[in-house]
Amino acid sequence: MLWADGVRHRFGGVPALDDVSFTLPAGHTLALFGPNGSGKTTLLKVLAGLIKPSLGHAGVQGGRGAIGWIGHQSLLYGQLTVRENLRFWGSLYRVRTPVLDARIASLTARVDLREQLDRRVGTLSRGQTQRAAIARALIHDPSVLLLDEPFTGLDRVAASQLTALVKEFAGAGEGRATILVTHNVEEGTELATDVAVLKTGRLVEFMPRNARTAGQIGARYRELVS
Amino acid sequence: MGEILRDAWVLARKDLALELRTKTGLASALVFTALVLTVFNFGRDPTAVAALDLAPSILWVTFTFAAVLSLNRAFQLELENQALDGLLVSPVDRRALYLGKLFANLCFVGFVEAVGLPLFALFFNISIVHVLPPLAALIAVATIGFVAVGTLLSALVIRVRFAELMLPVLLLPFFIPPLVGAVQVTARLFSGRPLSEVSGWLRLLLAYDLVFVSLATLLFPTTVDE
Numbered sequence: 386m387l388w389a390d391g392v393r394h395r396f397g398g399v400p401a402l403d404d405v406s407f408t409l410p411a412g413h414t415l416a417l418f419g420p421n422g423s424g425k426t427t428l429l430k431v432l433a434g435l436i437k438p439s440l441g442h443a444g445v446q447g448g449r450g451a452i453g454w455i456g457h458q459s460l461l462y463g464q465l466t467v468r469e470n471l472r473f474w475g476s477l478y479r480v481r482t483p484v485l486d487a488r489i490a491s492l493t494a495r496v497d498l499r500e501q502l503d504r505r506v507g508t509l510s511r512g513q514t515q516r517a518a519i520a521r522a523l524i525h526d527p528s529v530l531l532l533d534e535p536f537t538g539l540d541r542v543a544a545s546q547l548t549a550l551v552k553e554f555a556g557a558g559e560g561r562a563t564i565l566v567t568h569n570v571e572e573g574t575e576l577a578t579d580v581a582v583l584k585t586g587r588l589v590e591f592m593p594r595n596a597r598t599a600g601q602i603g604a605r606y607r608e609l610v611s
Numbered sequence: 612m613g614e615i616l617r618d619a620w621v622l623a624r625k626d627l628a629l630e631l632r633t634k635t636g637l638a639s640a641l642v643f644t645a646l647v648l649t650v651f652n653f654g655r656d657p658t659a660v661a662a663l664d665l666a667p668s669i670l671w672v673t674f675t676f677a678a679v680l681s682l683n684r685a686f687q688l689e690l691e692n693q694a695l696d697g698l699l700v701s702p703v704d705r706r707a708l709y710l711g712k713l714f715a716n717l718c719f720v721g722f723v724e725a726v727g728l729p730l731f732a733l734f735f736n737i738s739i740v741h742v743l744p745p746l747a748a749l750i751a752v753a754t755i756g757f758v759a760v761g762t763l764l765s766a767l768v769i770r771v772r773f774a775e776l777m778l779p780v781l782l783l784p785f786f787i788p789p790l791v792g793a794v795q796v797t798a799r800l801f802s803g804r805p806l807s808e809v810s811g812w813l814r815l816l817l818a819y820d821l822v823f824v825s826l827a828t829l830l831f832p833t834t835v836d837e
Binding site: 433434435436437448449450452454456457458459460461462463464465469473474476477478479506521 | 836
């Protein structure tokens with residue numbers, strides 16, 4: 386479960402988030418839409434504990450150890466191999482060595498990176514790097530997944546692999562919650578159980594997706610941000 | 612505390628692995644040290660001032676600038692692919708992050724000094740063999756102080772533009788007290804005088820380490836949180 390309660394944040398004098406409150410129960414996937422500068426990344430960072438809000442509270446059940454984070458960047462060290470990176474991040478999350486080795490094997494198989502396990506991350510393609518980033522985010526079996534524009538720069542194949550993995554993550558257990566920040570209404574809607582729209586730091590919409598199509602949600606989104 | 616030290620070791624091991632793989636920082640610092648010693652060697656008039664009188668200052672000025680150069684790269688490693696965000700989202704205590712960087716930097720600067728010291732003895736024709744144990748202990752004590760402050764400040768300037776220029780500007784004033792102390796003690800060692808003459812400086816160096824390692828460990832979390 387994730388929650389934000391009256392979250393306000395300013396960068397210098399500029400408001401980035403303005404009284405944002407919501408609760409995302411376990412088992413839900415929220416697609417968070419909004420134009421550039423609307424505060425989407427800031428909200429994710431507040432939820433992850435990367436930014437302390439000026440006012441209000443936000444958090445994740447289970448604390449920082451429960452979060453899997455996928456951002457624009459891979460958070461991987463280019464000079465280390467995929468295996469070394471995954472071992473390093475797994476150690477930081479206190480995953481025991483035998484479990485860690487087994488998880489590295491299963492995750493790299495799921496993201497189709499087994500052949501690249503001993504290659505340096507800096508030599509991988511953008512799609513392969515993003516798949517390694519997904520394995521990194523899941524290495525500690527998180528209960529919350531925060532995805533910040535994860536489709537940026539991915540080709541169609543890599544994007545559909547990522548979509549499948551997020552679906553698999555969301556469906557793997559009842560205790561899991563996901564927030565997906567994206568510009569792409571179609572990709573976001575495909576994964577979401579709930580949809581939210583941020584505009585100039587304010588949460589102007591938070592609704593269950595229900596049976597709405599991507600087209601209907603896209604129309605509503607354009608109406609809200611226009 | 613056990614978990615903090617364990618995580619610090621995991622982080623330090625990763626930094627050292629990255630450095631050993633690229634060797635760019637290490638090679639730059641070693642070449643820089645050799646060049647500074649060469650410049651000082653040819654830039655002095657041996658008939659005007661005895662090498663023994665200049666040697667302590669030259670040794671410590673060289674080590675100081677080599678340390679600044681080395682410390683510049685400490686957090687640059689974490690900017691690659693925004694790995695720093697990953698570290699801050701992870702459940703690792705911020706103090707472990709500081710201690711890991713401190714340990715890796717001590718190894719790095721210590722290695723540069725271990726190579727620089729024989730070069731210094733060679734260039735200035737000074738026998739250091741008979742004072743090696745106390746000189747090594749002095750270098751270790753002074754280096755801990757330099758690196759403790761430097762590691763904190765390198766984290767402080769990491770998100771600042773022109774960080775490479777900002778770091779020396781902030782750091783050098785902090786280096787003055789241990790630098791003066793280290794030069795005074797080295798001068799007594801080289802001239803064969805008793806260390807009781809500089810017991811005050813030795814106490815200052817030890818107190819400096821104690822104060823700045825403790826202070827930096829406590830202040831570090833506020834420097835990395837946005």
